[in-house]
Amino acid sequence: MISNITQNWGLMRIIRLLIGGYAIFEALKSHDLIVGILGLIIASMALFNVGCGAQGCGIPISKNIKKEDSTHEDVEYEEVRSK
Numbered sequence: 001m002i003s004n005i006t007q008n009w010g011l012m013r014i015i016r017l018l019i020g021g022y023a024i025f026e027a028l029k030s031h032d033l034i035v036g037i038l039g040l041i042i043a044s045m046a047l048f049n050v051g052c053g054a055q056g057c058g059i060p061i062s063k064n065i066k067k068e069d070s071t072h073e074d075v076e077y078e079e080v081r082s083k
Helices: 002-006 011-030 033-048
Strands: none
Touching: 011 033
C-alpha cells in the first residue's frame, strides 16, 4: 500500500490531489459538508491511485494470453427476403 502511494506520480494524479486539497480547504472554510466529502474522495483517489484518469479506465493485459487456434468453423448465412 505504501508503494502505491509513493510510485507512479503523473501530472493528472498531481492535479487530482491539488483539486481535492482545494475542495477540502474550501469546505473547511465555508463549513460545507458535501464539498468536503467530495474533496476527500478526489484526494484519496489521487493518493491511492484508484479510479479512472483522463485516458479512461484501463485494465492491465496479461502477457501470457494464449492465442486461439486459427481453425474456425465457417458460418453459413441464409438470405431473408420480405414478400
